[in-house]
Amino acid sequence: MLPAASGGATDERAAQVELLRDIFGNPFRPLTFDLAWLTSDVLALAHGIYEERAFDRVPILADALQDAGCDNTDILSHCRSEGAHVRGCWVVDLVLGKS
Template sequence: MTEAEWLAATNPTGLLGFLRGHEEFRKFRLFACACARRVVHLVRDGRAKAALEFAEQLADRAAAARKGRPAIYKAGLAACEFLWGQHQGRFDSGELLAHLAESNATHAAVKTAEADATVAAGGCTAAGLAAAYTSCRPPRLPTPFPPGRGDRIADEEWIQATLLRDIFGNPFRPVTFSPTWLTPTVVSLAEGIYADRAFDRLPILADALQDAGCEDADVLGHCRGEGVHVRGCWVVDGVLGKG
């Protein structure tokens, strides 16, 4: 894959394939969580939601959280099995679409706690696309879509590719965050953005970074651009020293 292909890709599959072999498991898991959160509004079972919340803790505190993963994941799988057994054979056409949406969303939430973060990422991508195909499609984010799109699956693929680039940045142009940029103000802003998912504050972070001497066009442009952002955003991670 070339840099131009990475930047222009409208499907996450090729991007995930390119990244395999250079795994950053925390980022893969956070990408899986971001995909699952796209459809979590369809999940009613608390066990599946707990798996998603746990997966984010696992991404940031893997050593402390690892012991609890088998029980959380097992409970999540039970939620999937319960959902399927509860509705099997009792569908009309409308109920079937709603059930498929909820089942795929529940599956995505549970996948995030899977042992292999790369598998979880792929599973959540597939589940998100399946949910997008139903009448209960995920919300359309304010992402600048390429012209001529509009198909549900194509839209969701584009959003997932955008999320992936938000998390992994541009692997062809890695950025080293100078210690001189990491003033107390910059670090405090980044911590708040990460903890609160307050990505609307990224332009403020860009201003603080620029005040600290950062003139990197990729860093400042990412913070001030129109794209979507999630936990794992490469700029916030770079400020906080997260890998």
């Protein structure tokens, strides 16, 4: 069992967990990504997000994916989550084919 943490340590752990979820997603729920979702809009948005580090656009990527037929709740809810997104975000990397 971990020792009791002070408020600052708890905040730091929560931030680290959020960062790990953004990068790795849920390893217990593997996803299948349909290549039909890779429209020109989806790819352009993902490239722009990645290259410009414009992670405020990730919710817009969710809209584009949904317009392309994506109905995967894990992908869409992650993109629309209020948590911070960073370079290495698993959805952006999935769209761009990065491992």
